[in-house]
Amino acid sequence: xxxxxxxxxxxxxxxxxxDSQLAFKDISRPDLISWNALLQAFVENNRxxxxxxxxxxxxxxxxxxxxxxxxxxxxxCSSLVSLTTGKEVHGNLIKxxxxxxxxxxxxxxxxxxxxxxxxxxxxxxxxxxxxDLITWNSIIVGCAQNGHGDEALKLLCLMREGELEPDNFxxxxxxxxxADIAAVQQGQQLHALILKSRITxxxxxxxxxxxxxxxxxxxxxxxxxxxxxxxxxxVSWTAMIGGYAQNGYAREALEIFNKMETxxxxxxxxxxxxxxxxxxxxxxxxxxxxxFHAMKNRYGIIPGSEHYACMVDVLGRVGRLDEAEQLxxxxxxxxx
RNA sequence: UUUGUUCAGAG
Numbered sequence: 319x320x321x322x323x324x325x326x327x328x329x330x331x332x333x334x335x336x337d338s339q340l341a342f343k344d345i346s347r348p349d350l351i352s353w354n355a356l357l358q359a360f361v362e363n364n365r366x367x368x369x370x371x372x373x374x375x376x377x378x379x380x381x382x383x384x385x386x387x388x389x390x391x392x393x394x395c396s397s398l399v400s401l402t403t404g405k406e407v408h409g410n411l412i413k414x415x416x417x418x419x420x421x422x423x424x425x426x427x428x429x430x431x432x433x434x435x436x437x438x439x440x441x442x443x444x445x446x447x448x449x450d451l452i453t454w455n456s457i458i459v460g461c462a463q464n465g466h467g468d469e470a471l472k473l474l475c476l477m478r479e480g481e482l483e484p485d486n487f488x489x490x491x492x493x494x495x496x497a498d499i500a501a502v503q504q505g506q507q508l509h510a511l512i513l514k515s516r517i518t519x520x521x522x523x524x525x526x527x528x529x530x531x532x533x534x535x536x537x538x539x540x541x542x543x544x545x546x547x548x549x550x551x552x553v554s555w556t557a558m559i560g561g562y563a564q565n566g567y568a569r570e571a572l573e574i575f576n577k578m579e580t581x582x583x584x585x586x587x588x589x590x591x592x593x594x595x596x597x598x599x600x601x602x603x604x605x606x607x608x609x610f611h612a613m614k615n616r617y618g619i620i621p622g623s624e625h626y627a628c629m630v631d632v633l634g635r636v637g638r639l640d641e642a643e644q645l646x647x648x649x650x651x652x653x654x
Numbered sequence: 655u656u657u658g659u660u661c662a663g664a665g
Contacts, residue, residue: 389657455659487660522661557662
């Protein structure tokens, strides 16, 4: 059993979910850890629905889920944005007298926040006696992602009044909250605070700064953060391209995309959304068509409805309405 | 041997 359980997890880390399932089947008497390991494998490999199905199967098999199982299934509810299922799970753990401590607590907060019920998230947060860094981060992220950037900032103050030091997760999400409400002053204050700590070099934090600055039109500041950042990832590049696009700098957007290509950084679907909007805002029809073609043929990215929408916009703006219509007819999701 | 939080996306 021990070897089998280890195998389930190992295959899951290597994104071989099928092998994890086989490893589970090969265990003659799977124990609670076996069930938990495969449940978590579904979650980690972006199969939240299968995770829920497996969770029900587990109960049918007479296995009482423990804290590990519940945290995993709550994570699945978060990614499915399934508030009703999440509440059911919460109700069950209340009935069983399980308290929302550490892992369970933050999983609940995260579930409620991701499902848009920030009031429930706060109830859980306030009911918790011991709050660690991740508990705080979970509620701060919840506020930041639900348009309550001001509350996120207040929570940051409260957190620092206690003995807890915010980390890169805290700053990245708060900055992104500031970008959403265009809280310029707070954002700059945070930037100053970050420069004093050694979090400056964190990629996610820098990426959030880039977005914050381009949202308020400070392209120069964003460029400075971007150029100083040594560990650029695809989000950094896409944020900068999108920042240029939103501020009308289509040429610059296309230029750093070329730079990306020469450095052999692989763009993703979101990168192309940013590029196509840059073209559509600037009326660069030919470039847009080239990019749309390249994304399929050179990069093997299947265009989604968001890319088709950009192209329809591009063609529509120059009066090529028939072609726009034909494109819609060829869309994979024509109902969009 | 199994569990929680962050950063980029169009119309």
